[in-house]
Amino acid sequence: MVALVHILAQATTEPGVSDAKAPNWFMAHAYIIPLLLMASAALTLVLGRRTPGKGPVYGIAALAVGLVFSLGCLVGIAQGSGVATDGVHWFTIGGFSVDAGYYVDGLAATMLVVVTGVSLMVHLYAMGYMHGDKRYTWFYFVLSLFTAAMLVVVLAPNLFELLVGWEVMGVCSYLLIGHWYEEHVNSSAAIKAFITTRIGDVPFMFGIFACIVIAGGTTSNIQAVGQAVGVSHDTVLVTAAALLLFGGTIGKSAQFPLHVWLPDAMAGPTPVSALIHAATMVAAGVYLVGRMFEVFVHADPAVLTIVGTIGAITMLGAAILAMVQDDIKRVLAYSTLSQLAYMVAGLSMGETGYSAAFFHLFTHAFFKGLLFLAAGSLIHAVHSNNMSDMGGLRAKMPVTFITMLIGSLALAGFPLIGGFWSKDELLVTASTGHLWLFVMFLVTAIATAFYTGRMLFLTFYGPFRGHAEPHESPSIMTAPLVVLAVATIAAGFLGSPFTHYVFVDWVHFGTPEVHSFHGAIAVFGSVAALAGLGLGWLLYGPKRERETDPLQRGLGPVWGVLQHRYYIDDFYFNDIVRPVRDSVSAGVVWFNQNVLDGVVNGAAVTARGGSGAIMWIDRNIIDGAVNGAGTAMETFGKGLRLVQSGKVQWYAVGLFAGVIALSLFIFR
Amino acid sequence: MIRLPLVLVFAALLFSAGVYGVLARRNAVMVLMAIELMLNAVNLNLIAFSASLKDVSGQVFALFVIAVAAAEVGIGLALVILLFRNRASINVDEVDLLKW
Numbered sequence: 065m066v067a068l069v070h071i072l073a074q075a076t077t078e079p080g081v082s083d084a085k086a087p088n089w090f091m092a093h094a095y096i097i098p099l100l101l102m103a104s105a106a107l108t109l110v111l112g113r114r115t116p117g118k119g120p121v122y123g124i125a126a127l128a129v130g131l132v133f134s135l136g137c138l139v140g141i142a143q144g145s146g147v148a149t150d151g152v153h154w155f156t157i158g159g160f161s162v163d164a165g166y167y168v169d170g171l172a173a174t175m176l177v178v179v180t181g182v183s184l185m186v187h188l189y190a191m192g193y194m195h196g197d198k199r200y201t202w203f204y205f206v207l208s209l210f211t212a213a214m215l216v217v218v219l220a221p222n223l224f225e226l227l228v229g230w231e232v233m234g235v236c237s238y239l240l241i242g243h244w245y246e247e248h249v250n251s252s253a254a255i256k257a258f259i260t261t262r263i264g265d266v267p268f269m270f271g272i273f274a275c276i277v278i279a280g281g282t283t284s285n286i287q288a289v290g291q292a293v294g295v296s297h298d299t300v301l302v303t304a305a306a307l308l309l310f311g312g313t314i315g316k317s318a319q320f321p322l323h324v325w326l327p328d329a330m331a332g333p334t335p336v337s338a339l340i341h342a343a344t345m346v347a348a349g350v351y352l353v354g355r356m357f358e359v360f361v362h363a364d365p366a367v368l369t370i371v372g373t374i375g376a377i378t379m380l381g382a383a384i385l386a387m388v389q390d391d392i393k394r395v396l397a398y399s400t401l402s403q404l405a406y407m408v409a410g411l412s413m414g415e416t417g418y419s420a421a422f423f424h425l426f427t428h429a430f431f432k433g434l435l436f437l438a439a440g441s442l443i444h445a446v447h448s449n450n451m452s453d454m455g456g457l458r459a460k461m462p463v464t465f466i467t468m469l470i471g472s473l474a475l476a477g478f479p480l481i482g483g484f485w486s487k488d489e490l491l492v493t494a495s496t497g498h499l500w501l502f503v504m505f506l507v508t509a510i511a512t513a514f515y516t517g518r519m520l521f522l523t524f525y526g527p528f529r530g531h532a533e534p535h536e537s538p539s540i541m542t543a544p545l546v547v548l549a550v551a552t553i554a555a556g557f558l559g560s561p562f563t564h565y566v567f568v569d570w571v572h573f574g575t576p577e578v579h580s581f582h583g584a585i586a587v588f589g590s591v592a593a594l595a596g597l598g599l600g601w602l603l604y605g606p607k608r609e610r611e612t613d614p615l616q617r618g619l620g621p622v623w624g625v626l627q628h629r630y631y632i633d634d635f636y637f638n639d640i641v642r643p644v645r646d647s648v649s650a651g652v653v654w655f656n657q658n659v660l661d662g663v664v665n666g667a668a669v670t671a672r673g674g675s676g677a678i679m680w681i682d683r684n685i686i687d688g689a690v691n692g693a694g695t696a697m698e699t700f701g702k703g704l705r706l707v708q709s710g711k712v713q714w715y716a717v718g719l720f721a722g723v724i725a726l727s728l729f730i731f732r
Numbered sequence: 733m734i735r736l737p738l739v740l741v742f743a744a745l746l747f748s749a750g751v752y753g754v755l756a757r758r759n760a761v762m763v764l765m766a767i768e769l770m771l772n773a774v775n776l777n778l779i780a781f782s783a784s785l786k787d788v789s790g791q792v793f794a795l796f797v798i799a800v801a802a803a804e805v806g807i808g809l810a811l812v813i814l815l816f817r818n819r820a821s822i823n824v825d826e827v828d829l830l831k832w
Contacts, residue, residue, distance in 0.1 A: 710828030713755050713763075720751060 087148030087168065090136025094148065094219055095166040097133045097176060100126040101212035105205055112201035119201040120191050123208040127184040130215075134176035141173045141570050149221050149287070159282050167221035167286065170570040171354055171422060175218040175347075178429040181551065182343040183211045185544035189437050190335040192541035193444060197333075203243060207339070210236035214344050218351070223272045223284040226355070230268075230316070233345050234261055240340060241332040253331035260325035264315015268352075271308030274301060275359065290358035299364060306363035309356050310371060317349025317404045320378040324633050326401055327385075330393040330449075334440030337393060342400045343433040347425050350407045354422060357573055361414060368412045375409030376504045378402065381630070383511035387518065388615060388626045391449045392439045395519050396432070399475065402508060403428050403483075409505070410490045413498050418573035420493045423559045424486035426567065430555050431474035431482045434548035438468035441541055442523060445534040451522040453530035460534045465524050467545040472520050474552050476513035477593040482556040484589065489559055491585045509592040510599075517600020525605065739780040747773035760815065760822040764808045771801045 104126035112119030140148075151165020168176075187207060194203055213236060216229030235258075242254030276284050278301060279292040293302055313319065318326035329341045340346070353360060353371070360367060382401035389395045403424070410421030441464040446453055458465045474482025487509060494502035528534070536542065559567040561581045603614045616623045628634060746769055753766025775794045782790025816822050 708830075710830045712824055712827065712830075716755055720755070 085143065085145040087145045088136065088140035088143070090133050091140045091145065091148035091168045091173070092150075094133065094137055094168045094172075094176070095150075097130045097180065098212050098215035098219060100130050101208055101215060105208035105212055108201060108205040108208055112205060117191075119204045120187055123204050123211070124184065124187050126208065127180055127187055127211065131177070131180040131184055134173070134180045137168055137173040138177050138570070140168075141170045142566070151221055154225075160276065160284075161282065162224045162284060163222060164225060165221045166219040168219065170572070171351070172218050174422070174426055174567075174571055175351060176215065178347075178426060179211060179214050179218060179344050182429055182433045182548070183207075183214075183339055185433065185437070185548055186335045186339040189338075189440070189541050189544040190333070192538045193335055193440055194333060199243065203240075203333070206236050206239045206243075207336070210240070210340060210345070214348065217348050220286070220355075222286060223275055223289070223356075226286075226352070227269070227272060230312070230348065230352075231265070233340075233348065234258060234265070234316075237261075237329070237340050237345055240336040241329045243333055243336065244331075247331075250331040253325075253328040257325040257329045260322050261315040264311050264313070264322050264349075266311070267308040268312025268315070271305050271310075271312065274305035274308055275356070278302060278305060278359075286355055289356070293358045293362045296362070299362075302359060303363040303367055306356075306360045306367045307370070309352065309359065310367070313349035313353050313408070314374065315349070316352070317346050317408065318401055319349070319374050319405060319408055320381060321632070323378055323382065323401050324629075324636060327394050327397040327629075330391070330397050334393065334436060334443060337397070338433045338436030338440065341397065342436050343429040346400060346404055347407075347429060350404060350411065350421065350425055353408070353411050354418065354573075357411070357415075357418065360411070361573075368414060372409050372412030372498075372501060375405045375407075375412055376501065378405035379409060379504060379508045380511065383508050383515065385626060385629060386515040387511065388613070388623065390452055392442065392451050392454070392519060392523065393436070393449055395451075395515060396435055396439060399435075399512065399515065400432055402512060403432065403475075406487070406490060406505070406508070409501055410493065413493055413501065415573045416496070417490070417493050419568045419571055420486065420489035422571045423489055423567050424483070426558070426571075427474065427482050427486045427552070427555045430548055431471045431552040434467060434471040434545060434552055435475060437541070437545055437548065438464050438471060441537040441545065442468075444537050444541070445532070446530045447532045448530060451519065454523040454528070455526045455530075456524070456528040457534055458524040461536045463536060463542040463545060467542075467549040468524075469520065470549040470552055472516045474556065476516040476597055477509050477589055478513075478597070479586075479590045479593070480556070480560075482552045484593070485556045485559045488586055488589050491589055492582050495582070495585055506588060506592050509589060510596040513593045513596020514599050515596075517597040518604045521600060521604040736780055736784045739776060743773045743776040743780070746770075746776065758823045758825055760812045760824050761809075763824060764805060764812070767808075768801060768805065771797055 101123070104122035107122040108119045112122070115121060147167065147169045149165065149167040151163030154162045154164040156162070187204070190203065190207070194200055197203060210233060213229045213232035217226050217233065220226035220229060238254050238258040241257050242251045245251040245254070272284065275289045278296055278298070279285070279289045283289075293305075296302055314322045326341060326346065330337055332341070360371070379402050382398045382405065386395050386398035386402065389398065407421040407425050407428070410417040410424060413420075441461065442454060442457065443449055445457070445461060445464075448454070470481065474484070477484045477487045487505070491502060491505055494505055557563055559565055619626070625631065750766045750768075750770030750773060753769060754763055757763050757766060775797050778790040778794045778797070782788060782794075812822050815827065819826065
């Protein structure tokens with residue numbers, strides 16, 4: 065908070081400016097956006113319950129203003145302004161000093177729009193979805209706090225500030241996954257998510273230390289680190305820094321082998337899944353790689369190969385798991401893993417993949433947020449997460465159907481819609497020198513289209529298999545769906561030939577690479593999407609009557625492996641969590657019995673002895689002093705009152721004696 | 733003309749007699765009369781210095797003292813009468829209500 069006060073104090077000073085066109089007013093005052101959200105979080109917590117509507121109004125107002133600011137920043141970037149950055153001194157430890165400030169470039173500006181935009185829609189949507197929840201106000205408090213933290217990460221000019229936002233996001237994620245903590249499953253999922261991401265955070269922190277060392281030990285400023293990396297001859301250190309930082313990405317963006325928390329995180333309310341576990345927080349890991357890209361570029365090339373390999377494994381592995389899920393949110397969760405891996409793999413292609421990866425992040429945020437909110441609308445209607453309880457909802461929920469169809473087509477890479485353009489850019493980039501990634505992208509695209517089609521057909525087509533009476537959701541929920549659907553389509557076109565790939569001008573590393581439309585590759589992508597969707601239609605189309613999932617029959621024993629998520633979760637639990645937990649808990653019990661109880665008992669004995677001594681002192685010395693003072697006064701008074709005889713002639717004697725004494729004194 | 737020191741010594745003796753009377757006599761009336769002696773000793777001094785210094789203001793002071801003394805005796809005798817009515821005695825030793 066102290067830092068925030070500093071920022072406020074310096075709000076009137078002119079920010080630092082570097083190259084290109086001067087940043088516009090919005091960019092120079094970008095720090096206001098997270099401050100607004102922090103204020104709204106505080107207001108929601110303090111006044112939320114007493115406000116009409118129970119609290120969402122603060123977050124929504126802050127986000128509406130924040131979105132205007134974010135769009136203002138993006139306009140500044142679009143007009144060709146350079147980086148806007150400024151900060152105020154936060155603290156110094158030895159020679160190492162940290163500023164609190166902001167850093168707005170094209171990447172940050174686009175992320176600002178994503179975060180404020182999706183968060184605003186989720187805030188609105190949750191007014192319907194969470195209506196009547198017993199922790200409604202608390203929910204909005206954490207939602208606002210999360211958004212503030214995410215904005216801090218996006219705008220962080222140095223690694224330390226980034227880490228602060230990063231960890232606050234983690235806490236908010238934990239709180240929101242466990243929002244309905246009365247059910248054990250939910251609180252377990254929250255703990256799993258928190259601890260798993262922390263495993264990634266440990267290397268991340270050491271990566272930060274490595275970056276600080278590279279930058280000379282005096283600063284963690286991202287620009288300074290970037291410049292220091294460029295001239296550093298210590299390739300080993302830079303490589304280590306890149307690998308350690310990527311550990312944070314693996315945890316936060318749920319990449320293999322730390323992907324296990326994200327599907328379980330679906331235990332949280334669906335708006336949370338949309339905002340945190342699809343559109344924004346999980347993208348922070350990818351964002352981190354982009355922010356520290358200098359480190360990755362200058363590290364040993366093996367680092368990017370590792371990044372690409374992990375991306376490729378997660379991409380296809382998660383997409384295959386998404387095919388066999390019944391829980392619609394889990395389908396989307398594995399899809400998110402897979403799409404995040406697209407971005408990670410895109411970044412692994414180096415400078416040329418940078419724009420494509422972040423364009424995919426941009427489009428993905430909108431269409432995945434849309435898909436989750438639409439799924440929430442379905443869940444709201446049928447009171448079940450399972451697609452086996454849905455079906456035939458097309459006519460009953462037309463708005464949800466249309467918007468979810470747009471989101472699904474964007475996810476599947478259907479021509480001209482949303483993700484098609486970003487996947488196309490990734491494919492174009494991979495086609496020059498990254499053949500194996502190109503193949504992985506294509507195969508995953510087919511798998512993606514397949515599970516997307518399966519999801520669509522199981523929910524909206526065929527007979528209704530549930531028990532509830534489905535109905536269209538209230539307009540407070542459907543309106544955000546429509547807005548996000550429009551945004552999904554619009555976002556896609558920002559990276560299309562129709563707008564001359566304007567997104568690449570905004571977000572690029574080094575010089576903007578020239579993109580051109582490759583008809584052949586677009587055909588590849590479209591064919592993959594249509595093949596997947598067609599396959600889905602064949603297996604899950606409405607004509608099919610089936611008791612068991614056709615994949616279950618087709619895959620045989622593999623189905624079991626997939627249902628057990630390749631046994632990775634079981635392996636983690638049985639061979640890592642349980643041994644560690646059991647030995648730790650045994651140690652804790654021993655420690656409690658022997659050390660803590662000993663300390664407590666010792667403290668009690670000491671306190672009793674001490675209080676005895678204090679009581680003696682109180683009785684004898686303090687009370688003695690008080691009583692002694694009283695007695696002394698009484699004795700003195702008794703003596704003195706004898707003088708007051710009442711005999712007036714004695715007084716006169718005193719008077720004359722006094723006169724004589726004075727006379728003697730004066731005339732001696 | 734009578735020499736100044738003689739008058740002063742006489743006045744001092746008179747004053748001492750007054751002090752003795754105030755301190756030693758029990759009768760309230762006698763105490764009042766002793767006070768009168770002391771006042772007149774002072775008057776003597778004032779007039780003696782006035783004559784010696786050829787300054788008339790001393791005599792004026794003496795006249796004031798006589799006037800005040802008359803008033804004082806009036807109040808004092810009134811007190812004595814009240815005392816006698818309440819106590820049937822004018823012995824100052826017995827008037828010790830102000831003690832303690």
